[in-house]
Amino acid sequence: MTETQIDSPIKVGLFVTCLADLMRPQVAFAAVALLERAGCRVRVPRAQSCCGQPALNSGDRASTMNIAKGVIRAFSNDDYVVVPSGSCADTLINKYPDLFRHDVKWAGRAQDLADKTFELTTFLVERLGVELEQVSYPGVCAYHDSCSGLRELAIHQQPRALLQQVQGLSLREVDDGSACCGFGGLFSVKYPDLSGRIVGDKCAQIAQTEADTVLGGDLGCLLNIAGRLRREGSDLKVFHVAEVLAGMTDGPAIGEAESEDKA
Amino acid sequence: MNRAREQILGTIRKSLADGEPRTARRLEELRSRIENSRPQVQPAFDDDLLNRFCQKHVAVHGTYDRISVDHIESAVVKHLASMGLDAQWHLGSGPLLDATQWTDKVFVYRKGADRDTKVALSEAVAAVAETGTLVMCSGPTVPPSQNYLPDDHLIVVDRRRIVRHMEDAWAILRESGATKRRAINLITGPSKTGDIEQTIQYGAHGPRRLHLLIVEDA
Amino acid sequence: MSVSTTSHRVEFQDRAKKALQDASLQRALAKARGGFVDHRQDAIDALPEFDAIRDAARDIKNHVLANLDGYLELYEQQVIENGGQVHWARDAEEACQIIAGICKDAEAKTVTKGKSMVSEEMHLNPVLEEAGITVVETDLGEYIVQLAGETPSHIIAPAVHKTREQITDLFHEHHSPLGYTDRVTQREALVNEARSVLRERFVSADVGITGANFLVAETGANVIVTNEGNGDLTSCLPRVHIVTAGIEKIVPSLDDLSVLLRVLARSATGQEFSAYTSLYSGPRRPGDMEGPEAYHVVLLDNGRSRLLGGQYQPMLRCIRCGACLNHCPVYGSIGGHAYGWVYSGPMGSVLTPLLNGFDQSLDLPNACTLNGRCKEVCPVRIPLSDLLLKHRVEQHERRLSPGFGRFLLGAWAWLACRPRLYQGVMALPLRVMHMLGRRRGSLTWLPGASGWTGSRDFPAPARRSFMRQWRSRKVRS
Numbered sequence: 008m009t010e011t012q013i014d015s016p017i018k019v020g021l022f023v024t025c026l027a028d029l030m031r032p033q034v035a036f037a038a039v040a041l042l043e044r045a046g047c048r049v050r051v052p053r054a055q056s057c058c059g060q061p062a063l064n065s066g067d068r069a070s071t072m073n074i075a076k077g078v079i080r081a082f083s084n085d086d087y088v089v090v091p092s093g094s095c096a097d098t099l100i101n102k103y104p105d106l107f108r109h110d111v112k113w114a115g116r117a118q119d120l121a122d123k124t125f126e127l128t129t130f131l132v133e134r135l136g137v138e139l140e141q142v143s144y145p146g147v148c149a150y151h152d153s154c155s156g157l158r159e160l161a162i163h164q165q166p167r168a169l170l171q172q173v174q175g176l177s178l179r180e181v182d183d184g185s186a187c188c189g190f191g192g193l194f195s196v197k198y199p200d201l202s203g204r205i206v207g208d209k210c211a212q213i214a215q216t217e218a219d220t221v222l223g224g225d226l227g228c229l230l231n232i233a234g235r236l237r238r239e240g241s242d243l244k245v246f247h248v249a250e251v252l253a254g255m256t257d258g259p260a261i262g263e264a265e266s267e268d269k270a
Numbered sequence: 271m272n273r274a275r276e277q278i279l280g281t282i283r284k285s286l287a288d289g290e291p292r293t294a295r296r297l298e299e300l301r302s303r304i305e306n307s308r309p310q311v312q313p314a315f316d317d318d319l320l321n322r323f324c325q326k327h328v329a330v331h332g333t334y335d336r337i338s339v340d341h342i343e344s345a346v347v348k349h350l351a352s353m354g355l356d357a358q359w360h361l362g363s364g365p366l367l368d369a370t371q372w373t374d375k376v377f378v379y380r381k382g383a384d385r386d387t388k389v390a391l392s393e394a395v396a397a398v399a400e401t402g403t404l405v406m407c408s409g410p411t412v413p414p415s416q417n418y419l420p421d422d423h424l425i426v427v428d429r430r431r432i433v434r435h436m437e438d439a440w441a442i443l444r445e446s447g448a449t450k451r452r453a454i455n456l457i458t459g460p461s462k463t464g465d466i467e468q469t470i471q472y473g474a475h476g477p478r479r480l481h482l483l484i485v486e487d488a
Numbered sequence: 489m490s491v492s493t494t495s496h497r498v499e500f501q502d503r504a505k506k507a508l509q510d511a512s513l514q515r516a517l518a519k520a521r522g523g524f525v526d527h528r529q530d531a532i533d534a535l536p537e538f539d540a541i542r543d544a545a546r547d548i549k550n551h552v553l554a555n556l557d558g559y560l561e562l563y564e565q566q567v568i569e570n571g572g573q574v575h576w577a578r579d580a581e582e583a584c585q586i587i588a589g590i591c592k593d594a595e596a597k598t599v600t601k602g603k604s605m606v607s608e609e610m611h612l613n614p615v616l617e618e619a620g621i622t623v624v625e626t627d628l629g630e631y632i633v634q635l636a637g638e639t640p641s642h643i644i645a646p647a648v649h650k651t652r653e654q655i656t657d658l659f660h661e662h663h664s665p666l667g668y669t670d671r672v673t674q675r676e677a678l679v680n681e682a683r684s685v686l687r688e689r690f691v692s693a694d695v696g697i698t699g700a701n702f703l704v705a706e707t708g709a710n711v712i713v714t715n716e717g718n719g720d721l722t723s724c725l726p727r728v729h730i731v732t733a734g735i736e737k738i739v740p741s742l743d744d745l746s747v748l749l750r751v752l753a754r755s756a757t758g759q760e761f762s763a764y765t766s767l768y769s770g771p772r773r774p775g776d777m778e779g780p781e782a783y784h785v786v787l788l789d790n791g792r793s794r795l796l797g798g799q800y801q802p803m804l805r806c807i808r809c810g811a812c813l814n815h816c817p818v819y820g821s822i823g824g825h826a827y828g829w830v831y832s833g834p835m836g837s838v839l840t841p842l843l844n845g846f847d848q849s850l851d852l853p854n855a856c857t858l859n860g861r862c863k864e865v866c867p868v869r870i871p872l873s874d875l876l877l878k879h880r881v882e883q884h885e886r887r888l889s890p891g892f893g894r895f896l897l898g899a900w901a902w903l904a905c906r907p908r909l910y911q912g913v914m915a916l917p918l919r920v921m922h923m924l925g926r927r928r929g930s931l932t933w934l935p936g937a938s939g940w941t942g943s944r945d946f947p948a949p950a951r952r953s954f955m956r957q958w959r960s961r962k963v964r965s
Contacts, residue, residue, distance in 0.1 A: 023954050025904075029918055030947065032954035051958050056910040062901045064858060066880030066889070070901035077905055154859035183525065187817045191857025196937050197893075198855050200505055203943025205817045205857075234944035237930045262947035264929035275576040278735065278789045282557045285796035292558045300558045300740070304706045307741035311540045313750070330763070382778040385691045401761040410775035414724050418717045418764075436749070440742040449707045449742070450570070452772055452779050453724065456765040461717040463679060464757065465629035465645065467652050468520045471679040474628055475686060476717025476764070 016048040017135075020085030022078070022124070024095045025057035026226040027247075031261060034226060037253035038091040038127050045135045052081040058090075058098040064192055068106060075103050076113065079120050087134070088124040091249050092225050093156015096126040101159055126156060127249055128165040128224060142254045143174035146244070149181050149218035151209075151232065153225035157185060166224055166248045173251060179216040186212075190231040206235045213243070220244045220260075222251060233262035309437035312400075319399040319432045320484070326402025327482060330459030331472060334482035342370050345483050346391060346424060353422065353479075355389060363411035364393025366426050366485055382413035383420055390416035393426045395448065396439040401458055404482075405439045408453035417455050423477035425457075427484045500828065500851035507822035512651050517823055520648045524814035527758025528865070535754065545751050546869040548744045549805035552736075553796060559705050559738045560787070566708025570770025572783035583788045584615040587697065587730055590784050591621055594728045596694035602712060602719035603627035604699030605643050605808060606732045606788055608830040609843070612697075624689045626718040628682055635662045641824030643831065644756050644810040649823045652678070686718070696722035696780070700733035701807065702748060703785070706741040709767035710785065713752060716763075723768050729780040731768075735787050736804040748807060751867035755809040791843045799878055803838050805868040812862035812872055818855055827852065834862035834872040841879060850888055853879030911955050922951045 019042050027034040035051075042049045059074035078099065082088045090096040100121045107113040131137045148170065156162035170178055189195065189205025210232060213221055221236070221243055223229045233245035244260035259265050283292075315322060324334060337345045347357045358377035361367065372378055383390055392412070396405040404425055408414045417423065433439055443449045461476030472478055507513055532538045552559055564574045577583035587610075591599060599621055601607065613623045613634075625634040629646035633639060635658045640646030647655070652675065659681055660671045668681055698719050700710035710731040712719040723729050739745050753759040772779030795801055813819045813833030824832035828849065829840045837852035853876045862872040883889045903910045925931040925948025934946045950957075 028954040029914060030949045032950045032952070032957055035954040035958070051955075053911075053955065053959070054907045055955075056904045056907045059901070059904065062897060062904075064877065064880065065893075065897055066877070066882070066884035067894075067897060067901065068881055068884075070898065070905075073905045074901060077907065081907075154857070154861070158860040158864055183522065185861065186815075187857050187859035187861065189817060189857060191859070194855075194857045196940055198501075198504070199937075199939025199942055200501075200508055201818055201821055201855065202857075202940075204508055204821045206944060208817075208821075230947050231944065233947050234930060234940070237928075237945040237947070238932075238943070259929055262930040262945060264927060274578045274582060277578060278576050278787075278793055279557045279560065281789070281793035282560075282735075282796055285793055285798070286554065286557070287797050292561065296555075297558050297561065300555055300562060300705075304562070304741045307706070307743045309743050310544045310747050311537050312746075313535055313537050313541075326760075330761075385687050403761055403765075408776065408779065409773075410777065413776075413778045414720070415778055418720045418724065436746040437743050440746070444742075450769075450773075452570075452768065452770060452776060454709070454767040455720065456761075457763070458761045458765075459763050461715070462763055463628045463716045465627070465632065465647050466655055466675050466678055467516075468523050468645065468648065469675055471675050473683065474679060474716035474718070475626070475683055475690070475721055 016046055018086040019047040019049050020082045020088045021049055021051045022055060022058070022082070022088050022090045022095065022099065023051065024090060024092045024226065026230070027091055030230060031226055031247065033255055033258065034091050034247040034249050037247070037249035037255045038089065040253040040255070041127070041131060041249060042089060045131065045137045050085060054081040058095040060095065060098050061193055063098065063102060072106050075106060075117065079103070079113070079116050082120060083116070086123065087130065088120065089127055089130045090124060091127040091247065093126050093153050093160055093162045094225050094227060096124060097155040097159040099124045126160055126162055126224065128169055129160065129162055132165040132168050139169065139172040139252060142172070142252060143176070144251050144256055145175040146220040147177050147179060147218045148220045148222050149179045149213050149216045151181065151188060151213070151221055151223040151228055152184055153223055153228045154187050156224055162224060169252055170222070170248065176251070179218045181216055182212050188228045188231055190227045192227060195231060202231070203235070206231050210235050210239065210241070214241070218243070220246060222246055222248045224248050229261055233260070237262045309435065312435045312437065315400070317399070319434060320429060323397055323399040323402055323432050324484070326399065327459070330402055332402065332459050332480045332482060334484055336484045336486055339366065339485050339488045342366065342426060342483060342485065343372060343376060347376060349424065349481055350389060355422065359389035359391045359424070360387055360416050360420065362390065362392035362416050363409070364395070364426065366428055366488055367391070367393045380411070382415040385419065387420045389422045389424065390420040391424045391426070392416055394431065396442050397427050397432045398436050398439050399432055400435050403436070403456050403458045405443070406455040406457060407443065407448045407451045409451055414453040414455055417457060418476040420477055421473070422479050422481065423460070424481045424483060427482050428488045429484055429486050430488065500826065500855065503826035503828065504822045504855070507826045512654060513649050513823055516649050516651050517820060520645070521820050524758065528755060528811060528814070531754040531758040531760060538751070538754070541747060541750050542867055542869055544747045545867060546805060548739060548747055549868050552738050552740065553801060553804055556735065556738065556796065559740060560735060563703055563705040563708060563738055566705065567770065567785055570708045570783070572708065572770040572785060575784060575786045577786055577788045579790050580610040580788070583610045583732065583786050584612050586786050587612060587732070588615055588619050590728065590730055591616060591695050592619060594695055594782070596621055596728070598622045598624065598689065598693045599695045599697055600624050600626050600689055600693040600722045600726065601630070602696070602698035602714065602722040603630050603646065604697065604732050605830055606699055606734055607697065608639060609790065610732070610788065624686070624693070626686055626690065626722055627714070628679065628716060628718070631682060631686065632658060639825070639830065641832065642810060642813060643808050649825065690721040690725055693726045695728040695730060696726035697730045697732060698722050700731050700737050701752065702739045702745055703733055703737045704742060704745055704767065705738055707767065707769055709769035711745060711765065711767050713749070713762045713765045720764055720766050723766065724779060727780055728782045728784070729768065729771070731785045733785065733787060735789055735792055752807055752809055755811040755865065755867040795842060800838070800842055800875060802870045803835070803842065803875060805870055806835055806839070807868060809867055811865045811867065815861045815865050817857065817859065834876065838872055838875045838879065846882065846886070847888060850883060853883065911953060914953060915956065918949050918953060919951060921949050924948070
């Protein structure tokens with residue numbers, strides 16, 4: 008880790024994301040660890056729940072704006088806001104300013120938030136230029152690029168650059184890797200047959216890489232992929248990239264049972 | 271019918287917010303944009319035009335011979351013989367073809383192709399190195415059916431008429447007034463289809479084979 | 489307007505489910521998938537200027553749309569100058585009447601057609617057939633689909649949903665009476681048989697109807713792009729040539745046309761250039777030895793003019809390349825027919841509600857993961873996924889979305905705005921789900937989301953949320 012920022016710690020607010028909060032707290036702990044090791048002072052405002060995507064993607068702008076105002080307020084004093092999800096970061100960075108485009112009072116504040124918000128791996132690579140040390144993960148990993156992160160925030164090289172520093176880890180690219188995994192938030196519940204079919208295809212392509220682990224930067228996709236792999240009886244492990252980077256892979260992977268000896 | 275016209279144009283004007291009929295001056299502006307039209311972004315390449323053209327033509331399953339202007343007939347006869355075909359064909363028109371004295375060893379039909387036409391011999395108005403495309407124009411002695419009905423289509427190309435980009439071909443057509451012809455046909459390789467299992471098959475409805483005779487010394 | 493199938497929520501879901509279970513459809517889709525994507529990528533990798541050309545293509549289309557009335561007038565003048573006629577149709581029915589009228593005046597018995605999505609949009613074939621006219625689709629894919637009594641399932645590959653076995657059966661059934669009694673199964677033989685059957689149709693047709701990829705205001709030409717040459721035989725051989733086109737198809741000049749042609753084939757099939765790109769203007773000229781005696785253009789509005797100036801105007805830039813279909817995971821799973829109308833995939837999901845009525849196609853904008861790949865590949869940079877989201881907003885604001893879903897969403901959003909309460913309320917279900925899934929690490933059944941667990945597990949959540957754990961950690965330290 009770089010030590011240069013110790014003198015004047017960067018104040019970072021962590022936007023946990025609702026999925027990390029409820030489904031996989033370890034992702035948020037990993038994000039905190041990574042940021043703290045990089046010399047940041049991490050704050051987790053209590054006044055946060057979700058970025059509002061379920062409402063936004065259902066066409067409910069009014070509800071989304073209400074949620075967004077809470078997020079904007081909660082992080083108004085942080086230098087940076089870091090999000091361990093490309094899709095939620097995209098909401099804060101691109102969707103909030105668009106929502107408040109015509110709102111004199113909030114447009115500026117939404118833009119301020121957008122300007123200081125970063126997806127986790129992007130922040131680590133592009134803002135902090137971190138160098139990991141003494142992290143290892145003995146595995147062959149397939150990286151799944153999530154759609155919002157990839158297309159709206161150009162997240163592609165950042166996680167790979169970090170993973171290259173992990174000892175024992177080798178990366179495999181998935182064929183047609185930029186294809187969606189079929190999650191799509193509420194889509195996966197409203198159109199489960201379609202969603203299930205698409206994630207089936209994705210898992211087949213992941214299996215072709217002969218990797219033993221699937222990594223990604225968005226829990227939505229990872230829950231979807233892990234759920235499908237579990238159903239198929241596959242023993243592929245699924246982790247959020249932050250967990251691997253922070254060395255927090257001793258416990259069960261996403262969707263995996265706690266092993267008896269550890270429990 | 272006129273009511274439909276007025277209504278559609280009216281809705282367009284209303285939707286575009288000004289609601290006003292276009293004044294003569296506005297139409298003049300659009301017309302002038304057309305008249306002063308210039309090439310925009312074009313793919314850059316430095317290759318020699320002839321080489322590039324041939325390479326692109328081969329890439330779309332075409333074949334060619336580079337020949338001298340005195341050997342048009344013999345080149346055609348030789349190519350047809352190699353395919354086991356007789357020395358007869360439907361003949362188009364163009365400066366090189368018109369200047370060729372056909373011997374009595376061959377038989378040419380100066381008419382449109384029909385359902386059973388085996389071979390047609392045409393001349394390209396221009397050829398585009400960018401994509402390996404041949405530019406054909408219809409006219410009193412150039413029936414476009416010759417481009418589409420024969421099994422084998424042979425096209426004579428004057429090397430000097432190979433241009434870099436598509437827009438250069440438009441310039442040639444504009445200059446000669448050929449943009450006013452009924453048909454301008456751009457041909458890039460033989461006919462093909464991918465409609466059965468997305469696998470390419472040649473000779474869907476048009477020519478199964480496309481062979482060029484590139485005249486180097488006209 | 490007449491619509492072949494209305495699309496209610498249930499109908500789309502049913503069709504999608506059927507499509508997912510249709511083994512031969514799935515075989516055909518699996519065969520097609522990847523090919524289009526890889527070919528396009530190769531073509532684009534070979535053209536460093538692709539993005540700049542896309543920008544230019546978008547700008548040309550925007551310029552035309554902003555001046556559409558003027559360009560339509562200029563185009564019309566050129567067509568008339570060339571000796572052709574322009575007809576204006578406000579809707580599908582009017583267009584069909586105009587075309588049927590032209591065919592009747594020409595005493596047409598047989599009509600050949602080049603592939604025209606606009607004529608599918610008009611539902612033209614049944615109208616002509618009712619008038620006693622034999623209509624023959626000549627694009628091989630459209631021909632296959634016509635023999636099957638179906639509609640195209642893809643705008644550039646109409647028979648993409650058909651396997652070779654199905655095509656073999658269709659040809660055997662329909663060509664046997666014409667003397668082709670051998671059952672052919674190989675691709676080459678199938679193509680040759682169709683070539684031979686359709687050749688007779690081409691030379692005997694009275695009227696040829698084609699679509700138009702573009703209409704060039706500079707020369708009054710309609711442009712058709714094909715690989716087979718069927719559009720050209722349809723344009724050149726019959727006595728009468730009718731062109732059908734949406735009013736948005738105009739490009740100002742030949743130079744503008746070049747820009748659009750450079751993105752069209754690459755986006756559609758990954759070709760640099762299609763085999764045949766033809767510009768036809770007016771009837772045969774004096775002295776020409778062949779060509780149609782009459783040339784008609786039928787310009788179809790059908791709701792397009794209303795879209796100008798509004799939030800959906802970018803959709804009118806569409807050049808119907810099919811790239812968004814080829815890159816859409818939903819299209820790739822169910823094919824085109826499930827969408828219920830002529831246009832499918834992302835462009836169809838945006839366009840169908842606009843042209844056909846919002847309440848007729850509520851599912852389409854929602855049956856999308858918003859992955860944005862369609863927007864990424866669009867050659868004229870239509871923000872397709874953003875437009876789908878605009879549809880959702882409109883559905884929500886017009887209260888067209890299902891009431892129970894709206895209630896749940898509203899309740900959740902209310903809670904999400906009150907983080908402390910939210911954190912408290914979420915604790916119990918979290919704990920229950922954690923308990924249920926602990927042993928396996930995931931749940932195989934989830935109340936309220938049994939759809940999800942129909943095809944995959946639901947990974948078990950943590951026992952306590954991050955926010956709770958974080959707080960106790962802070963308290964401890």
